[in-house]
Amino acid sequence: xxxxxxxxxxxxxxxxxxxxxxxxxxxxxxxxATAFGIYSFGYRAALVILVTILSCVFSEYLSRKVLxxxxxxxxxxxxxxxxxxxxxxxxxxxxxxxxxxxxxxxxIVKQLFGGLGQNFMNPALIARVFLLNAFVKHMTTFxxxxxxxxxxxxxxxxxxxxxxxxxxxxxxxWDLFIGxxxxxxxxxxxxxxxxxxxxxxxxxxxxxxxxxxxxxxVALLTWFLGGETLFAGDWLYHILSGxxxxxxxFMATDYTTSPVTFKGRVIMGIGCGVLTAVIRLYTGYPExxxxxxxxxxSSFPLQxxx
Amino acid sequence: xxxxxxxxxxxxVPHLKRTENCETIKMTVPEKVxxxxxxxxxxxxxxxxxxxxxxxxxxxxxNTDKFVSAPVHSSVSGxxxxxxxxxxxxxxxxxxxxxxxxxxxxxxxxxxxxxxSGSDEFIGAIRKSGLVGLGGAGFPxxxxxSPPQGKKIDTLIxxxxxxxxxxxxxxxxxxxxxxxxxxxxNIVMEALKIKNVIIGIEDNKPEAIKEMEHVASKSDKIxxxxxxxxxxxxxxxxxxxxxxxxxxxxxxLPSDVGVIxxxxxxxxxxxxxxxxxxxxxxxxxxxxGSAVNNPSNLEVLIGxxxxxxxxxxxxxxxxxxxVLMGGPMMxxxxxxxxxxxxxxxxxLLAFAEKDATLPNAGSCIRCGRCVKACPxxxxxxxxNNNSLKENIEELRKYxxxxxxxxxxxxxxxxxxxHLVQSIRLGKAQVRQAAAKGGK
Numbered sequence: 001x002x003x004x005x006x007x008x009x010x011x012x013x014x015x016x017x018x019x020x021x022x023x024x025x026x027x028x029x030x031x032x033a034t035a036f037g038i039y040s041f042g043y044r045a046a047l048v049i050l051v052t053i054l055s056c057v058f059s060e061y062l063s064r065k066v067l068x069x070x071x072x073x074x075x076x077x078x079x080x081x082x083x084x085x086x087x088x089x090x091x092x093x094x095x096x097x098x099x100x101x102x103x104x105x106x107x108i109v110k111q112l113f114g115g116l117g118q119n120f121m122n123p124a125l126i127a128r129v130f131l132l133n134a135f136v137k138h139m140t141t142f143x144x145x146x147x148x149x150x151x152x153x154x155x156x157x158x159x160x161x162x163x164x165x166x167x168x169x170x171x172x173x174w175d176l177f178i179g180x181x182x183x184x185x186x187x188x189x190x191x192x193x194x195x196x197x198x199x200x201x202x203x204x205x206x207x208x209x210x211x212x213x214x215x216x217x218v219a220l221l222t223w224f225l226g227g228e229t230l231f232a233g234d235w236l237y238h239i240l241s242g243x244x245x246x247x248x249x250f251m252a253t254d255y256t257t258s259p260v261t262f263k264g265r266v267i268m269g270i271g272c273g274v275l276t277a278v279i280r281l282y283t284g285y286p287e288x289x290x291x292x293x294x295x296x297x298s299s300f301p302l303q304x305x306x
Numbered sequence: 307x308x309x310x311x312x313x314x315x316x317x318x319v320p321h322l323k324r325t326e327n328c329e330t331i332k333m334t335v336p337e338k339v340x341x342x343x344x345x346x347x348x349x350x351x352x353x354x355x356x357x358x359x360x361x362x363x364x365x366x367x368x369n370t371d372k373f374v375s376a377p378v379h380s381s382v383s384g385x386x387x388x389x390x391x392x393x394x395x396x397x398x399x400x401x402x403x404x405x406x407x408x409x410x411x412x413x414x415x416x417x418x419x420x421x422x423s424g425s426d427e428f429i430g431a432i433r434k435s436g437l438v439g440l441g442g443a444g445f446p447x448x449x450x451x452s453p454p455q456g457k458k459i460d461t462l463i464x465x466x467x468x469x470x471x472x473x474x475x476x477x478x479x480x481x482x483x484x485x486x487x488x489x490x491x492n493i494v495m496e497a498l499k500i501k502n503v504i505i506g507i508e509d510n511k512p513e514a515i516k517e518m519e520h521v522a523s524k525s526d527k528i529x530x531x532x533x534x535x536x537x538x539x540x541x542x543x544x545x546x547x548x549x550x551x552x553x554x555x556x557x558x559l560p561s562d563v564g565v566i567x568x569x570x571x572x573x574x575x576x577x578x579x580x581x582x583x584x585x586x587x588x589x590x591x592x593x594x595g596s597a598v599n600n601p602s603n604l605e606v607l608i609g610x611x612x613x614x615x616x617x618x619x620x621x622x623x624x625x626x627x628x629v630l631m632g633g634p635m636m637x638x639x640x641x642x643x644x645x646x647x648x649x650x651x652x653x654l655l656a657f658a659e660k661d662a663t664l665p666n667a668g669s670c671i672r673c674g675r676c677v678k679a680c681p682x683x684x685x686x687x688x689x690n691n692n693s694l695k696e697n698i699e700e701l702r703k704y705x706x707x708x709x710x711x712x713x714x715x716x717x718x719x720x721x722x723x724h725l726v727q728s729i730r731l732g733k734a735q736v737r738q739a740a741a742k743g744g745k
Contacts, residue, residue: 006628006662007397007639009727011713013319013471013661017675017720019668075668117669117721207674260674260687 019116023076025205029196030083030250036192037185040145041091045185049086051095055102056082063111077116081105084124087186087246088290089131090142097135101127121297122257125290132290142182154183155241156286159234176240187243197249206253209265210272214248215239217273226281244276247289257297264300271296311551312534313544315681317714319537319635321510322471325592325601330478332605333618335407339382339609341367342394342402345649346438347445348374353403359386362414364585367403376446376649377436380405381587381607383412395631395638395645402646405609419583425452428497435579436586436649441465441476441540441569442632444650450568451498453561462494463549463560464505466514466570467533467540470633472594475652476570478603479590480507480514483574488521490573491528493580500566503528504549508535537635538712542567544681556682556708571652586649593619595655597626606647613643615654628662630655635713665722676715676725682708686715686725693732698739706732 038045060078064071072078085101105123113119132139142154155171171181179189187193200206219235226233238244243251252258252272259265272292279288344350351368355361361380368378384407391399420431433448453459464487468476480487491503505522507515509532522528531549533539543554545567552563560567575586587608593615594601600620612629616622630637631651647654676686685704692700706729715725 005626005639005641006664007641008628008664009724009730010632010634010636010638010711011716011726012628012630012634012637012639012657014665014717014719014722015317015319017718018722019671019720022671022673022720072669077671115669117671255671255673258672260672260677260685 019075019077022205023080025200025203026080026250027076027083029199029205030080030087030186032192032195033087033186033189033246034083036179036189037087037091040179040188041143041185045091047095048089048091048093048098048185049083051098052086052089052102053079053082055099056085056106059103059106060111063107064115067111069115072116075116078106081110081123084186084250085127088124088128088184088243090139090183091185092141092143093131093135093138097131097138101131104130117256119256120300121294122251122254125251125294125297129290129294142184144182145180145188154286155181155237156280159237159241160280160286170237171241173236173240176237181241183241184243187246190240190245193245193249197245200249200253206249207265209262210253210258210269211248213266213269214252214272214276215244217270218244218277221274221277222281225277238277238280242280242287243289247276247293248272251289252293252296257300259300268296268300271299311548312536313539313547313681314683315679315714316536316538316544316712317679317717319469319471319717321535322594323474323477323510324472325474325594325603326477326511328474328478328601328603330482330590330603330605333607333610333615335382335409335411335607336610336614338384338387338404338406338611339607340392340402340404340611340644340646341378341381341609342392342400342646342648343368343378344394344400345378345444345608346374346376347443348372348376350400351375351378353389353401355380355386355403356389357386360384361386361405362412364417364583364587365414366585374446374449376433376438376448377585378403379436379585379587380414381609382407383410384408393642393645395640395648395651397641417583417585419581420579422497425498431580432576434585435575437572437575437579438586438649439569440571440575440589440650440652442470442636442650442652444648447568447572450566451494453566457561458564459498459500459561459566460564461502461504461550461566462491462498462500463545463565463567464491464503464570464573465540465542465545465567466505466507466511466518467545468511469508469535469537469540470635470637470653472655473592473633473653474603475590475592477511477514479571479574480511480517484517484521486574486577487518487570488528490575490577492525493576494566494568494573495527498566501527505530505570506533506539506545506549507531508533508539510535537714537717538681538710541681541710541712543710556705589647589649589651591615591647591651592653593655594653595626595630596658596661597622597624597656599623606651608649609646611644611646612640612654615647616643616656622656624658626656626662627659628657630657635717636711667723668721670721670723673720675718675720679714679718681712681714682710684709686729687723689732690723690725690728693728693735696735698735701732701736706736709733 056078105127109123222238223235275292349372388404392402394400437447438444629640
């Protein structure tokens, strides 16, 4: 051959999308919720965020090194996992626990299954559930936003007691929407999360299928079954509280652990919605978003849904 | 008529039609031509000439009695200097006739306008012309024009979508020879008794739409349809859907839904051929890419070597690292500049280093962009996985053979995975398994 031409299969041009750009978009979309969390809970929240991100990136770097594989920290996926994990933790959690969460997410859930794109459950959620089971007390102690660090019950705990007939303080819709409630660092402000979600939808990073069907089915079921009589549930209260917004827009839409087809995504959304509503209404747990998403994650290989 | 209907998926590729205002320049006769015996999809021709023979322009130099084929004609007058397998556009070796030209371009005495009555004789004449689909695929035209028994064709679709980046060969045909196009359409309509004609043009070519609307204004059977510019609008099945709303089922042909699709250059050629009897010996080729000096449109004699074409166009500004025959989405990368221009070559692109370097494939993150982009409703990521695992059964289950290799999935993949490449591999695995009888 007289020329050293590059001979390859078509197509010969590619668009400028990249994995790193997608991850960067997710980080950008999480910034409003992150900023609001730090604003509400102070420097302690910033520390938790910093520790989980560092823990995730460091775990990613080390495990790739030990496995003798190419380093992948520049694709920013570990940063996304770290940030998502922090946003799902209370600001008062001891920092070493937050760090352990990062290690669990990256080493056990992600790298041991083959790295980016291979894990079958959402790393940040597994880590959160792991911490929840290992350190129940620290994971369920929330403080009210603002300067007074009085511990408070989350709105979902409130409505659970309220429906049971116990007296409880219910938060107002506006407080729920803005985020003037106790809860995890990044889940409290629906407004901040929606700004980020709009960015992801406009950038085409996520589709509307999972969030709409997820939130829609939670709304329907809690309205239908969540009250003292049928069709008397406070559905608006349910969709504005807990981890539903961050779960529906940022966790259930995780590429690796959700289906790729329209049909599959609708099943994913409705499945998560049904499970979340059932856990919230009929079990001992006030909140079910994490479990719902993880259950759907792990059931897809069984259902053979693409 | 603006069309709202749109095929599903595809990709927003850049247009890069830098040569749209480059009037076609006739290239001079090269010193020698190498004419391969395979310039169509189907059975290669047997060479009809041997070393030392004298040949004239338009003389048949290769033919076969197999149905799926088209005869090959000499594009020059001169002396046959070699008949042997030579490097072909796709990287394989194909028997080719090498002719040293004499520059006289003397016509073969058999060339005269064909006489025909009825569709069978018309189709016979088309086969003799050597016409293949000039849009790029090279499917013998006479087969396209003869639908299977019992299939009624009601619509002729003229493909002027030209959705590949860079290429302006079809566009220039409309701008320069619109009456020829019109004439060719009328000939085909009349010969095959077709009632409707739809000319599909993407909306990034307003001049072409205006021109065709102008020449078609007298006929109420011929409609110009403005298509949305989205790749692969010019792919047969996508075009049929966009213009008629009919869906060609997997494994079926356009004639199964009553449609024939022809490239705008093909019908224009038919008009010329019926007038003069001159078979297919030349082709308009768009020359472009980051390594060439003068992006241009050249009329090239078939069999001219790529190096001669590039040199005539003005040469390279930097030495090219990748040379394509066809567009950047579906074109074939060349091993050498010694290969020849074929009947269905519509572009020659030469790229400098920065456009030639292959991206490194990363891990699939299952973002689903390939699924969204696939105009055939396939799941490219699963085809990729199963082809790498040589999982024949799964490849069949995911309909690997329905892939039209348009390249949309690879184009949009953020991990830069070479999806089309592995899907092609998957198709080959399925073929091999079928050959072994493991159906």
